[in-house]
Amino acid sequence: MNFSDDNAACPQQKGVLRWLSANGSRPPARIVDADDRMSANEAYELVSRGTGLLWRGDFHNARQLLSAVSRRIRRTRTHGLSVSEAFHAHRREQSRRARTLALVLVRLDPGHVLPLRRAPDVRLACHEVYGQANVPYVVPLRELFGVIGAHEWRKKGISIPALGARIHAHYGVFAPTRGEYVDLIAETPLPSVELAFDIGTGTGVLAAVLTRRGVARVVATDSSARAIRCAEENVRNLGLAGRIDLVQADLFPSGRAQLVVCNPPWLPAQPHSLLDHAVYDPDSRMLRDFLAGLPEHLRPGGEAWLILSDLAERLGLRSRTELLAAISGAGLRVVGRSDVRPSHPRASDPTDPLHTARSAEVTSLWRLASIGDRATRT
Structure with a gap:
């Protein structure tokens, strides 16, 4: 996967960081820093307005924050809908949820190094999906979890x-x-x-x-x-x-x-x-x-x-x-x-x-x- 032509400007950074998404997510127009001090309610309010959160805190806290934001996204009621209407409502919710959760971001350094506290080694998993990385880049945290999970499935295989x-x-x-x-x-x-x-x-x-x-x-x-x-x-x-x-x-x-x-x-x-x-x-x-x-x-x-x-x-x-x-x-x-x-x-x-x-x-x-x-x- 090559770097896209899209750049996302990150606060407190000199210049810009590359945006990278193997799943076709688009970069947000605005990005702010986020860390362990940010509450789930505050994070949800920001991503609901389309603001990207560049996470700089603990890796495990980032996972918890993403789960907390996901729980706050309103689920579509399908009671009383026809099966076809329920399907389309479900798909709209999936799309909305994916766009919202893709706004929690992390930066990776050259060589796919994730510079967060308690972060796992994601270098091989990211290399399998994104190829060489000679400059820093930003990727949705949810996508990174998918990349890590896919790497484990790839190693284990399916009987x-x-x-x-x-x-x-x-x-x-x-x-x-x-x-x-x-x-x-x-x-x-x-x-x-x-x-x-x-x-x-x-x-x-x-x-x-x-x-x-x-x-x-x-x-x-x-x-x-x-x-x-x-x-x-x-x-x-x-x-x-x-x-x-x-x-x-x-x-x-x-x-x-x-x-x-x-x-x-x-x-x-x-x-x-x-x-x-x-x-x-x-x-x-x-x-x-x-x-x-x-x-x-x-x-x-x-x-x-x-x-x-x-x-x-x-x-x-x-x-x-x-x-x-x-x-x-x-x-x-x-x-x-x-x-x-x-x-x-x-x-x-x-x-x-x-x-x-x-x-x-x-x-x-x-x-x-x-x-x-x-x-x-x-």
Whole structure:
């Protein structure tokens, strides 16, 4: 991640400090100093007016202050709203909360050194996300916590039973913590396949599962350079570098394959940050473009495996009729479908504002083929 062109002027500093955010946060117009003497109420009043707080006190006190400010942000009432209205209200609150909490800031010195009392060593975690740092910079404290957490997840990895191994997700790359979609790929009957495409590969987990199942060669694409680097690392660690080719592309690589797999963002809504793009797909753009491009990239007799949750339907964001129309409109037909119920914690959390929809959610693997191709197995 390179330094942005945005500069934030900080009080009691000579000149300006660089602003840096891997998540796309924008610098505040005004910044004041803050330390252990500032109360949570005072901090909340300042950030509520859009003033950034450059923290100069104890690191652990900064964490407590951020939590206290978060508790003071008013939660949106969703009682009496339709499920669709509740979703949009929830998203607005998430966006407002993220903008407000991003105004608590810290300065890092060259080499990603955090000069606060009781501060952890964040040099490696920050280097993984931001790259080299030869000058001081300012970053939102909440983002820094995310960077630290992502570093720990990256070291620990996520166990993937279908691989008998761990996948290590980088910051900003969708982590396969919801294993049901991986299991669908691992358990759906697979014909003899010489070449498969994995569209939007992320960590490379689906490409790895396909390879371990016997696919001779997989070409995996992603539009994110960060995701490609992450997938390269995982593929190398799994000993699959000779069988999986990674290509940075918006969707498809060149050519045709016998099997094309895609797990697109599931919710047709506007992302509020760079990290949201793995979950939110405005107007189902990626989904529609994937379906539209499939006929040109499937070999005769080939199949596409589309992994999709019906949460969008349960939230009133996209109907099943619209999905089926997009499939048929692209010259495709459904030749089979496998379903699974999610087991992630939010599906059983009654305090979640979207609990009604999440508790009934179903994740499906849709098997698709060209309408003119009747050779596909059923």
